[in-house]
Amino acid sequence: xxxxxxxxxxxxxxxxxxxxxxxxxxxxxxxxxxxxxxxxxxxxxxxxxxxxxxxxxxxxxxxxxxxxxxxxxxxxxxxxxxxxxxxxxxxxxxxxxxxxxxxxxxxxxxxxxxxxxxxxxxxxxxxxxxxxxxxxxxxxxxxxxxxxxxxxxxxxxxxxxxxxxxxxxxxxxxxxxxxxxxxxxxxxxxxxxxxxxxxxxxxxxxxxxxxxxxxxxxxxxxxxxxxxxxxxxxxxxxxxxxxxxxxxxxxxxxxxxxxxxxxxxxxxxxxxxxxxxxxxxxxxxxxxxxxxxxxxxxxxxxxxxxxxxxxxxxxxxxxxxxxxxxxxxxxxxxxxx
Amino acid sequence: xxxxxxxxxxxxxxxxxxxxxxxxxxxxxxxxxxxxxxxxxxxxxxxxxxxxxxxxxxxxxxxxxxxxxxxxxxxxxxxxxxxxxxxxxxxxxxxxxxxxxxxxxxxxxxxxxxxxxxxxxxxxxxxxxxxxxxxxxxxxxxxxxxxxxxxxxxxxxxxxxxxxxxxxxxxxxxxxxxxxxxxxxxxxxxxxxxxxxxxxxxxxxxxxxxxxxxxxxxxxxxxxxxxxxxxxxxxxxxxxxxxxxxxxxxxxxxxxxxxxxxxxxxxxxxxxxxxxxxxxxxxxxxxxxxxxxxxxxxxxxxxxxxxxxxxxxxxxxxxxxxxxxxxxxxxxxxxxx
DNA sequence: CTGAAAGCGCTTACAG
DNA sequence: CTGAAAGCGCTTACAG
Numbered sequence: 171x172x173x174x175x176x177x178x179x180x181x182x183x184x185x186x187x188x189x190x191x192x193x194x195x196x197x198x199x200x201x202x203x204x205x206x207x208x209x210x211x212x213x214x215x216x217x218x219x220x221x222x223x224x225x226x227x228x229x230x231x232x233x234x235x236x237x238x239x240x241x242x243x244x245x246x247x248x249x250x251x252x253x254x255x256x257x258x259x260x261x262x263x264x265x266x267x268x269x270x271x272x273x274x275x276x277x278x279x280x281x282x283x284x285x286x287x288x289x290x291x292x293x294x295x296x297x298x299x300x301x302x303x304x305x306x307x308x309x310x311x312x313x314x315x316x317x318x319x320x321x322x323x324x325x326x327x328x329x330x331x332x333x334x335x336x337x338x339x340x341x342x343x344x345x346x347x348x349x350x351x352x353x354x355x356x357x358x359x360x361x362x363x364x365x366x367x368x369x370x371x372x373x374x375x376x377x378x379x380x381x382x383x384x385x386x387x388x389x390x391x392x393x394x395x396x397x398x399x400x401x402x403x404x405x406x407x408x409x410x411x412x413x414x415x416x417x418x419x420x421x422x423x424x425x426x427x428x429x430x431x432x433x434x435x436x437x438x439x440x441x442x443x444x445x446x447x448x449x450x451x452x453x454x455x456x457x458x459x460x461x462x463x464x465x466x467x468x469x470x471x472x473x474x475x476x477x478x479x480x481x482x483x484x485x486x487x488x489x490x491x492x493x494x495x496x497x498x499x500x501x502x503x504x505x506x507x
Numbered sequence: 508x509x510x511x512x513x514x515x516x517x518x519x520x521x522x523x524x525x526x527x528x529x530x531x532x533x534x535x536x537x538x539x540x541x542x543x544x545x546x547x548x549x550x551x552x553x554x555x556x557x558x559x560x561x562x563x564x565x566x567x568x569x570x571x572x573x574x575x576x577x578x579x580x581x582x583x584x585x586x587x588x589x590x591x592x593x594x595x596x597x598x599x600x601x602x603x604x605x606x607x608x609x610x611x612x613x614x615x616x617x618x619x620x621x622x623x624x625x626x627x628x629x630x631x632x633x634x635x636x637x638x639x640x641x642x643x644x645x646x647x648x649x650x651x652x653x654x655x656x657x658x659x660x661x662x663x664x665x666x667x668x669x670x671x672x673x674x675x676x677x678x679x680x681x682x683x684x685x686x687x688x689x690x691x692x693x694x695x696x697x698x699x700x701x702x703x704x705x706x707x708x709x710x711x712x713x714x715x716x717x718x719x720x721x722x723x724x725x726x727x728x729x730x731x732x733x734x735x736x737x738x739x740x741x742x743x744x745x746x747x748x749x750x751x752x753x754x755x756x757x758x759x760x761x762x763x764x765x766x767x768x769x770x771x772x773x774x775x776x777x778x779x780x781x782x783x784x785x786x787x788x789x790x791x792x793x794x795x796x797x798x799x800x801x802x803x804x805x806x807x808x809x810x811x812x813x814x815x816x817x818x819x820x821x822x823x824x825x826x827x828x829x830x831x832x833x834x835x836x837x838x839x840x841x842x843x844x
Numbered sequence: 845c846t847g848a849a850a851g852c853g854c855t856t857a858c859a860g
Numbered sequence: 861c862t863g864a865a866a867g868c869g870c871t872t873a874c875a876g
Contacts, residue, residue: 181869192847224869225868227568228869230564232870238628247593255583256583270605270607270608273593290561290562290564291563292562293563339647431797432795458769515853523851531856531861533854533855
């Protein structure tokens with residue numbers, strides 16, 4: 171991994187060429203105001219002529235600082251995460267950081283590995299969207315870390331980190347209340363891992379909404395699945411084979427809802443007409459989907475942006491109470507309900 | 508951007524604690540086989556106890572090497588690029604690189620800025636998906652760079668870089684031939700910037716397919732637009748206001764096709780039945796779309812993977828002829844045609 | 845502004 | 861394997 175060819179030009183070379191001291195040249199690359207604009211111009215010209223490139227890595231080493239941030243997500247193909255990444259990346263870059271990307275593909279080992287690699291690369295901070303069954307060990311490592319870390323999307327029990335997330339319970343309640351208001355009395359809840367905190371919170375919102383409407387919860391129409399489109403297809407097939415078919419379905423996520431719509435069609439029913447379907451997340455595809463999907467926005471991009479800003483704050487101000495920022499979701503009504 | 512607290516432990520500290528020399532400790536972190544497993548174990552234990560973290564940045568500085576790679580894309584929300592990114596990231600990480608992410612949002616200035624930042628961070632190589640109107644200056648910088656760089660998706664005139672791309676002409680020809688085989692004699696071509704090389708190549712494929720079928724090209728049903736869903740809506744509105752309506756539409760991209768489907772519906776027509784619609788790229792949404800979209804796969808992930816491997820080769824073997832790898836697209840027939 | 849010195853945490857090269 | 865020295869490219873701290 172070497173690159174050879176001509177010797178790279180250093181600050182020393184620039185200083186010599188411009189006839190100033192190395193210290194002066196150093197002040198100039200760092201935009202110090204203490205330097206007269208004449209000297210600055212002269213030195214900048216030398217840099218230009220010599221083709222100097224600033225070695226930020228060496229600078230960071232000496233000054234014990236860092237201009238990189240690590241962001242770790244579970245899946246890049248999931249538009250929820252690519253949206254969140256967009257939010258993080260955009261605000262971080264604006265502040266002047268360079269971002270290191272890590273993708274865990276929901277593997278705990280990979281997550282630990284990426285964490286190590288980022289720390290060894292001296293990132294100034296980390297934003298972590300944890301794998302669902304993150305080990306206690308991960309939590310411990312995060313806590314022992316000298317580096318500021320923010321958790322996003324999923325909280326980790328026992329971690330002493332700032333957290334940015336979404337109120338899944340409120341969102342689910344909203345969604346189910348919307349369905350009930352539309353006249354539905356039998357509403358299924360499909361998809362997601364039953365043990366995940368993100369499922370449990372949604373389940374609470376679902377129960378609450380039913381309860382407040384005086385509808386009894388029927389466990390047989392709560393069907394879990396892998397949280398993907400395929401999972402949605404499976405779950406809805408199971409559901410539609412049941413005797414007392416519901417008139418509305420609340421799905422764990424938009425991805426699951428896409429599968430559910432497909433399964434409903436396969437059964438010869440018209441999604442949005444014969445049966446109402448509601449998603450969760452409001453990923454970009456929800457809008458272009460047919461029928462356009464009613465859903466609850468969990469503001470992926472805003473989540474990323476918020477996490478990025480919080481991290482920046484943590485880095486610059488260091489101390490202070492750990493924060494917990496919970497975004498309020500928003501009901502998005504389209505044609506599928 | 509400092510982090511204070513306790514003094515971090517260095518290799519020196521580890522060596523002292525384990526009773527070995529610094530040189531030995533250094534050999535151990537680098538997995539040298541020259542060290543007896545007894546010594547290795549002892550030292551690893553000391554590292555564990557002291558909570559040592561290897562400073563890869565300092566190591567890279569001293570050994571004039573790099574373990575990071577920069578990947579620059581134009582848009583993270585576009586699943587074509589997030590797919591490509593997935594391919595790049597996955598293979599690079601497997602080799603042992605850490606990836607720096609840059610997003611240009613199609614701005615030349617941003618692209619230059621990101622390029623600078625990555626170089627200053629001493630990346631070992633760069634994969635660049637260039638902004639469409641990249642300036643000559645960018646090309647010059649790339650050529651002067653001491654760092655291996657690979658161009659992906661779009662080629663840059665005058666650049667002396669390796670390139671990985673897709674045969675857009677062949678893909679378009681395939682698509683239009685498919686439509687003609689289905690019995691369509693009047694096929695529109697909608698969307699994309701007329702001056703972009705990616706448009707011109709598609710146009711060539713389109714013309715060729717018509718020509719070989721003995722169909723005369725009608726310029727009035729070739730309508731350009733911004734290459735987005737909105738652009739597709741605009742273009743198809745314009746098209747449908749024309750007197751002699753075509754029976755099939757070849758779209759610049761899947762994204763454009765999504766807009767075209769929407770516009771067709773708004774006009775009271777049934778996409779896939781009253782009018783055939785064909786996309787390009789085969790982004791993941793094409794499959795879940797309704798109707799499932801016929802398209803041409805441009806293998807985004809494979810493109811990324813190929814670029815990553817080529818870069819790795821370039822970094823390790825350095826010299827040799829510049830390569831140009833053009834992937835052959837594949838026809839994907841679904842229900843929209 | 846300058847100049848000389850020391851140091852960030854590591855690797856390199858070499859004599860033993 | 862060890863040990864002492866030098867150096868990667870920069871910043872820091874200080875006397876002038």
